[in-house]
Amino acid sequence: MKISYNAIAQLLIALLVIFVICILINNLTLNLIKTGLGFSFAWLFRPASFALAEHPLPYSPSDSYAWALFIGWLNSLKVIFYSLLLATLIGTCVGLFRVGKNALLRIVSAGYIAIIRQTPLLLQLMFWYFVAILGIKETITSPIGDLLSISNQGTNFLGIKLSAEFTSLLIGLSVFTSAYIAEVVRGGINSVQKGQWESFRSLGLRESTGLYKIIIPQALPAILPGLTSQYLNLAKNSTLAIAVGYSDIYAINDTIINQTGRPIEGFIILLLSFLFLNLLISNGMELLNSMITKSNNP
Amino acid sequence: MRRIFTGILTFSMLLTGCVNSSVGTQSRLELIKRRDSLICGVSGKIPGFSFLNRNGTYQGLDVDICKAFAAAFLGSSQKVQFRPLTAPERFTAIRTGEIDLLSRNTTFNLSRDSSKGNGLIFAPIIFHDGQGLMVRKSRKINNIEELAQKSICVGSGTTTEQNINDAFESKSLPYTPIKYQDLNQVVAGYLQGRCAAMTSDRSQLAAAKSGFKNPKAHIILDDVLSKEPLAPAAAEGDQLLSDAMRWVVFALFTAEEKGITQSNINEKLEIARSNPQMKPLRRFLGIEGDLGEKLGIPNDFVVKVITSTGNYGEIYNRHLGPNSKVPIPRGLNKIYTEGGLHFAPPFN
Incomplete structure (x- = not known):
């Protein structure tokens, strides 16, 4: 019953x-x-009649609005993917420095986190774009020989050309998110019991070996959920691209709404594409989480 | 699956929240009178058209047009609230009813006027403009052909974006558009050297140039890429409000044509009162007839408007005349009797 x-x-x-x-x-x-x-949604298949500075796939103004939106989505995906990698790399390093034994690195990384976390992202993006990148002017600077050259027209890294807009957005998003990731990493490592550190030290393991073999595997389950939410934030923050002139999906949608006068349909597409993107990220991270939990407890 | 489902549910709830359910038949004009204040959407960032001055008040041609509307509808040019809007925000703001009307360098074109497009209804054109290109003198660029392969800074969500594309595409010239949401960012990108040229309406280029450290180092090219007739607008379907707006603008033109100014309006009023045979002037100033009432506003609205803002020519000279900070030659913006395009139908 x-x-x-x-x-x-x-x-x-x-x-x-x-x-x-x-x-x-x-x-x-x-x-x-x-x-x-x-x-x-019939307007989706009419010609967009606006040009785009960056398009990973062929695009011309006579292509449809739908294709322009897709290109925008790919542009978003591109900047999110690379900033995700870069932010994780910087964030992990800074997080490890924060709990490490080197006092100078500890202070520097604490300062880095404090400055980045306490200023708004929009301001940081404006800084990277209008002050740092465009401030270089047209003279090309090559800090490490032919590998990297920077001018206000863009960056050339190992033969890959990146626009000034992409570069500043990539740096801005990565730096901003890395400060949060550093705190997540530090929190995760601190959650491992002190006894674990003492025991690997008493076994005579080196500090770095102990960290990678003993501490981090135990810290990961605590780090991953926090990391996921930082990744989701990063994906959403990427819409600030519009402030630095990068053609992400939000910026393109903005133009389209203006030309077609269809804000509701435009925002529905925008919301669904972000929902889809963030579900991809969160489900991917969940998969990673379950793999790690399994390998920790076979 | 559960996540997707809850997502969709919340999403549709939010969507419904956005829709204004009280889409009644009542005119916005009634609402403005009841509120005793007019909410006017402006740009706020274009010197000469709408710009925040040192006292924290808005000034410019677009601003004075709003004041003229307030004077006509509510009897005082002070009863107006300004809402600064970016180019992409403005149409949503007017469609959702956040503002009563738009007086913000908006180009009158088919897509914006049509009900299946942006769904606006335009008042008469108050400024005839055209799109241009500004470059640094030192670059030695003289025409649009020499801009091929170069980057061009442009504001997104404007007709500018479409025009620049049409202009380059019709000549099969490749170029890279660098789009910003805001005119200030377009200017910053151009000044920082990201683009070889910036494009906007020629009036805006002149206005931007007037604020540069060294205005003489920049030139506006002779190429005019488009017609940009700028006009105030209201949401479509509001006949009462749009009629009233139309005739307030016409009143500004007619006053200039008849030589009625802020300083001689009282004199003209006396003359009209004491000369019953001067029918057209008496009708125009609301001494006889019911022209105002027909529009749903006071009969003496012309007097109120001219007293507070002056006629069209006075407004123009105040903000864009030779002695103003942003001098723009009147050209097409003269009254028709002097060879310009501004013409008003009769006040009968």
Whole structure:
């Protein structure tokens, strides 16, 4: 008997949820019709007629709005992916320095985290773009020979050309997120019991070996959830690209809404694409988490 | 799966929250009168058109147009609140009813006027502009052809973005657009040397140039890429408000045509009062007839407008005249009797 009660309750809740959704969607469409907007995605296949500075796949202004949005999504993905790697690298290093034995590194990394975490990201992006990158002017500087050359027209790293906009967004996002990741890493390492440090030291293991073999594997389960949320934040923060002139999906959507006069449809596409992207990230991280938990407890 | 489901549920709830359910049939004009204040969307960043001065008040041609509307609708040019909007924000702001009307360097074109486009309704054109390009003199660029393969700084969410593309594409010239959301960023990108040229309406280029450290080091090219008729706008479907707006602008033109100014309005009023045979002037100033009432605003709205802002020519000279900070030759913006394009139908 118990089971069937439960089933009925679940069914009722499901019906209620569907009913509410129906009312909401109906309400939305009705209001749209009332304001003369209607609800349509037909404009997606009309020519975009605006040019884009950066496109990983072929694109011309006679391509459709849908294709322009897809290019924007790829641009977003590109900057998110590389900043994710860079932020993790910097963040892990800074986090390790923060708990390390070297006093100078400890102070420097604490200062780094303090400065980065206490200033707004938008300000930092503006700084990297308008002051740091565009401030270089047109004279090309090559700090490490032919490997890297920087000018206000962009960066050339190992023959790969990066625009000034991409470079500043990459640096800005990576630096900002790395400060948070450093704190997550530090928190994770501090969560490992002190006895673990003492025991590997008494076994005569070197500090670095002990850290990688004993401490980090135990810290990872505590680090990963925090890391996931930082990655999600990074993905969402990438929409600030518009401030530095990078053509990410948000910036392109902005232009499209203006040209087509379809803000609701535009924002729906934007929301869904971010939902999809962030689900990818969070599910990927969950997979990684379960793999690590399994290998820790076979 | 559960995550996707909850996501969609919350999302649709949020969406519904955005929709203004009280889309009634009442005119915005009634709302403005009840509120006793006009909410006007401006740019706030273009010297000569709408710009925050040192006292923290907005000034410029667009701002004075708002003041003229407030004077006509509410009897005082002080009863207006300004909302600074970026180019991409402005249409959403007017469609959702956040502002009553837009007086923000907005180009009148088909997509914006049509109900299946941006759904606006435009008042008469208050400034005839055209898109241009500004470059550094030292670059020795004289025309658009010499900008091929170069980067060009442009504001996103504007007709500018489309025009520059049309101009380059029709000549099969490749170029790289660097897009910013805000005119200040376009200027910063250009001044920092990211782009060989910046593009915008020629009036805005002149305004931006006036603020540079060394304005003479920059030139505006002779190429005019487009027609940019700038006009105030309201949301479509509001006949009462858009009629009233239209005739307030026409009143500004007509006053200039008739030589009625801020300083002689009282004199003209006396003349009209004591000469019953001067029918057109009496109708225009609201001494007889019911022209204002037909629009749903006071009969003497012209007097209120001219007293507070002066006629179109006075507004123009105050902000863009030869002695102003942003001098722009009047050109097409003269009244039709002097060879310009500003023309008002009769006040009958």
